[in-house]
Amino acid sequence: METPNSLTATEAAKRIEAGTLTSEALVASCIERIDAREDVVGAWKAFDRDLALKQARARDAGPRRGPIQGIPFGVKDIIDTMDLPTGYGSPIYEGHQPAANAPCVQISLDSGGVLMGKTVSTEFASRHPGKTTNPHNPGHTPGGSSSGSGAAVADMMVPLAVGTQTGGSVIRPAAYCGCVGYKPSYGLIAGYGVKENTRSFDTIGLYARDLDDIALFRAGILGLPHEPLAGASLHGLRVGLCRTMMWDRASAATQERLESTAAALAKAGAQVTDFPLEGPFAGFEEAGKTVSGFEFTRALAYERAHHLDKMSEAIRTIVIEPGVLVTFAEYQRALATLAACRAWLTDAMADFDLLLTPSAPDEAPEGLSHTGDACFNILATWTYSPAVTLPVHTGPKGLPIGMQLVGRRGGDMSLLAMAKAAFPVLAENGMK
Amino acid sequence: METPNSLTATEAAKRIEAGTLTSEALVASCIERIDAREDVVGAWKAFDRDLALKQARARDAGPRRGPIQGIPFGVKDIIDTMDLPTGYGSPIYEGHQPAANAPCVQISLDSGGVLMGKTVSTEFASRHPGKTTNPHNPGHTPGGSSSGSGAAVADMMVPLAVGTQTGGSVIRPAAYCGCVGYKPSYGLIAGYGVKENTRSFDTIGLYARDLDDIALFRAGILGLPHEPLAGASLHGLRVGLCRTMMWDRASAATQERLESTAAALAKAGAQVTDFPLEGPFAGFEEAGKTVSGFEFTRALAYERAHHLDKMSEAIRTIVIEPGVLVTFAEYQRALATLAACRAWLTDAMADFDLLLTPSAPDEAPEGLSHTGDACFNILATWTYSPAVTLPVHTGPKGLPIGMQLVGRRGGDMSLLAMAKAAFPVLAENGMK
Numbered sequence: 079m080e081t082p083n084s085l086t087a088t089e090a091a092k093r094i095e096a097g098t099l100t101s102e103a104l105v106a107s108c109i110e111r112i113d114a115r116e117d118v119v120g121a122w123k124a125f126d127r128d129l130a131l132k133q134a135r136a137r138d139a140g141p142r143r144g145p146i147q148g149i150p151f152g153v154k155d156i157i158d159t160m161d162l163p164t165g166y167g168s169p170i171y172e173g174h175q176p177a178a179n180a181p182c183v184q185i186s187l188d189s190g191g192v193l194m195g196k197t198v199s200t201e202f203a204s205r206h207p208g209k210t211t212n213p214h215n216p217g218h219t220p221g222g223s224s225s226g227s228g229a230a231v232a233d234m235m236v237p238l239a240v241g242t243q244t245g246g247s248v249i250r251p252a253a254y255c256g257c258v259g260y261k262p263s264y265g266l267i268a269g270y271g272v273k274e275n276t277r278s279f280d281t282i283g284l285y286a287r288d289l290d291d292i293a294l295f296r297a298g299i300l301g302l303p304h305e306p307l308a309g310a311s312l313h314g315l316r317v318g319l320c321r322t323m324m325w326d327r328a329s330a331a332t333q334e335r336l337e338s339t340a341a342a343l344a345k346a347g348a349q350v351t352d353f354p355l356e357g358p359f360a361g362f363e364e365a366g367k368t369v370s371g372f373e374f375t376r377a378l379a380y381e382r383a384h385h386l387d388k389m390s391e392a393i394r395t396i397v398i399e400p401g402v403l404v405t406f407a408e409y410q411r412a413l414a415t416l417a418a419c420r421a422w423l424t425d426a427m428a429d430f431d432l433l434l435t436p437s438a439p440d441e442a443p444e445g446l447s448h449t450g451d452a453c454f455n456i457l458a459t460w461t462y463s464p465a466v467t468l469p470v471h472t473g474p475k476g477l478p479i480g481m482q483l484v485g486r487r488g489g490d491m492s493l494l495a496m497a498k499a500a501f502p503v504l505a506e507n508g509m510k
Numbered sequence: 511m512e513t514p515n516s517l518t519a520t521e522a523a524k525r526i527e528a529g530t531l532t533s534e535a536l537v538a539s540c541i542e543r544i545d546a547r548e549d550v551v552g553a554w555k556a557f558d559r560d561l562a563l564k565q566a567r568a569r570d571a572g573p574r575r576g577p578i579q580g581i582p583f584g585v586k587d588i589i590d591t592m593d594l595p596t597g598y599g600s601p602i603y604e605g606h607q608p609a610a611n612a613p614c615v616q617i618s619l620d621s622g623g624v625l626m627g628k629t630v631s632t633e634f635a636s637r638h639p640g641k642t643t644n645p646h647n648p649g650h651t652p653g654g655s656s657s658g659s660g661a662a663v664a665d666m667m668v669p670l671a672v673g674t675q676t677g678g679s680v681i682r683p684a685a686y687c688g689c690v691g692y693k694p695s696y697g698l699i700a701g702y703g704v705k706e707n708t709r710s711f712d713t714i715g716l717y718a719r720d721l722d723d724i725a726l727f728r729a730g731i732l733g734l735p736h737e738p739l740a741g742a743s744l745h746g747l748r749v750g751l752c753r754t755m756m757w758d759r760a761s762a763a764t765q766e767r768l769e770s771t772a773a774a775l776a777k778a779g780a781q782v783t784d785f786p787l788e789g790p791f792a793g794f795e796e797a798g799k800t801v802s803g804f805e806f807t808r809a810l811a812y813e814r815a816h817h818l819d820k821m822s823e824a825i826r827t828i829v830i831e832p833g834v835l836v837t838f839a840e841y842q843r844a845l846a847t848l849a850a851c852r853a854w855l856t857d858a859m860a861d862f863d864l865l866l867t868p869s870a871p872d873e874a875p876e877g878l879s880h881t882g883d884a885c886f887n888i889l890a891t892w893t894y895s896p897a898v899t900l901p902v903h904t905g906p907k908g909l910p911i912g913m914q915l916v917g918r919r920g921g922d923m924s925l926l927a928m929a930k931a932a933f934p935v936l937a938e939n940g941m942k
Binding site: 117160171174177178179180181184185187188253265268269271273274276277299300301302373376378379380383384406410488 | 521592603606609610611613614616617619620697700701702703705706709710732734805808809810811812813815838909920
């Protein structure tokens with residue numbers, strides 16, 4: 079039997095507005111799912127059922143606030159909330175209680191949303207994992223750093239969640255867990271009250287189970303009127319097949335599924351042509367690591383000075399130790415390289431509507447000590463381009479494999495509309 | 511008799527390193543100045559003499575940490591500090607105690623600095639003023655929003671201070687109070703832990719009384735080795751005389767002094783030619799206001815939802831009321847206009863080393879209810895270009911008039927070196 083927790087946010091919002099579903103019943107159904115599954119999945123860092131139900135009842139009793147009226151959402155635990163502690167994924171901040179809601183949380187509440195809880199983040203949205211497992215197989219990573227947000231939405235504990243991406247931290251968990259992830263153009267969603275990793279890259283992103291829900295939540299978190307996605311046709315769509323410089327890091331299964339996806343788009347009428355990354359992209363990955371090293375070590379200055387002993391071995395040796403060695407001249411050169419890559423991509427995409435590229439190298443790797451490789455996500459993140467991942471394939475281990483669509487910087491709504499048109503076609507084509 | 515508080519940071523650092531001055535004596539001297547003048551100037555929001563002296567003694571006893579070893583600095587009260595409350599210029603946050611130091615504070619401490627206290631900010635770095643007066647005449651505004659930082663440094667209460675600029679909030683207080691203000695290229699100094707006004711524009715800046723001190727503090731706050739400023743020659747320097755679209759808002763005294771400054775630079779061998787702002791700059795001011803309206807109302811979402819009654823009439827009617835009306839389409843168009851202005855300026859500055867432009871329309875206006883007009887500061891802020899103001903003139907009311915130099919984006923060190931070469935020439939030429 080269909081339970082409210084399995085509804086899309088769009089459908090639930092429609093029923094709430096029509097009076098055939100209450101926010102309280104929806105939230106209670108999500109809580110039931112969490113109760114049943116949380117022991118295995120471990121998606122939540124802070125979860126207060128009474129607070130969630132209280133908000134839901136207030137939404138049911140109060141006037142309509144906005145497009146996500148009565149809909150519960152999860153928030154990555156590097157984002158400040160006034161009613162729930164915010165731990166930034168670190169023992170340094172265990173029990174830390176911010177004074178205020180981050181704007182992205184407050185605006186979502188002002189749009190009618192119900193804060194369901196805080197979802198597990200890796201330590202400071204970096205490498206060291208939290209407790210979350212992959213909802214399809216608890217022996218495998220859910221991906222990171224927005225581990226809990228990706229797992230909670232995929233596991234139907236909540237229809238919507240907020241994450242952040244500095245490398246691949248929104249798209250990868252969505253791909254590994256099997257839901258839709260949306261990494262907007264850089265700067266779209268207000269970033270105050272979000273613990274910084276690398277300011278030049280940090281981007282707030284969204285999780286849902288379909289594209290209409292992404293558009294709905296996008297309106298809610300931006301404080302804008304909801305505009306349902308326009309219809310888009312795959313016929314004549316100019317798709318760049320972008321294998322990236324990382325192609326040899328993709329598994330055979332991922333390579334095969336990318337080619338199959340390209341073929342399915344072509345069969346549906348799209349013009350699919352190769353889109354190699356050239357010119358300044360030779361130095362792209364190195365430049366991004368340099369920028370991240372310089373900025374991360376500074377963003378965490380307080381924690382390094384006062385609590386280095388409470389920081390993980392991974393963050394100390396893999397992130398901070400090389401980061402502190404980056405010189406200002408290297409940082410400036412790296413910023414210039416990335417700016418050149420952005421300009422190159424803008425020019426190169428003039429004749430393309432979107433790029434098709436892997437969401438991750440493979441299915442979610444086995445083990446929980448490492449959240450996987452962001453190598454296929456940095457293209458969109460560091461060029462400030464919008465990206466979505468669609469859960470359309472299954473790999474040989476029975477875990478989801480997502481396909482990533484990347485749009486033009488600022489062309490988010492257009493990308494979402496194209497992704498909506500592509501989703502059923504690609505799902506139909508999905509390989510197992 | 512010369513007292514340590516009147517030393518430049520560079521000279522004080524030299525003496526501390528040589529063992530002829532202690533940090534404790536320097537800090538004690540600054541405290542003495544604050545005790546003598548704070549009743550009139552009102553530069554400080556939070557000031558704890560014991561904490562400052564304790565840090566100074568620890569610097570004297572401990573190993574050398576970095577370039578600003580033992581030097582006290584003030585921090586604008588919209589920037590988080592773990593040992594002093596941080597009020598963001600608003601009664602909403604009276605007594606608010608952040609858990610951590612903002613990176614810019616922590617890195618300055620790690621570089622040997624002594625946190626002297628928190629300097630007065632206008633409400634959320636917006637329009638509504640704090641208690642600070644102009645150190646040259648308490649009946650006049652010190653400018654804002656970094657009112658306390660500008661006044662404290664100009665009044666020799668502290669040699670260095672941190673401010674932030676979204677419109678003209680670093681340069682204008684420096685110009686009004688009569689010290690050097692430096693607004694770096696956008697994004698230079700780590701911005702986490704700083705209450706946001708408009709993320710697309712917010713820039714951390716520095717106050718000192720000469721250019722060497724700016725370079726010294728810049729190294730300290732960035733966690734970089736100190737490189738003294740290179741020598742620069744005014745001979746052959748290509749200076750664009752930029753009256754901007756706001757020329758008719760400048761007083762006769764300011765106009766006269768700008769022309770006189772241009773003549774002095776030409777006499778010293780610079781090639782001074784007119785630099786009109788054209789093309790997309792027709793829509794520049796309007797676009798910036800649109801961006802600020804959209805972002806500010808979202809950055810303050812929590813305060814608007816929970817504490818609107820504690821927000822000033824000015825912020826509610828002049829900032830928030832129009833801000834909430836900005837549509838997403840208008841915001842996107844405004845961002846595009848500003849991007850076009852940046853590109854236009856980059857091209858137009860290819861043949862120029864720097865621009866000369868007013869720092870403010872006039873001397874500090876009379877009265878404390880309004881901190882003055884940022885119209886001559888938005889050029890540098892919104893185009894992400896570095897700028898300095900030099901206190902080289904006095905106006906008819908006996909108050910300082912600064913002259914502003916604007917460099918190429920990313921060319922901060924070059925701008926500071928040119929400004930250092932120009933400062934004595936322009937001061938010599940200074941009109942009274």
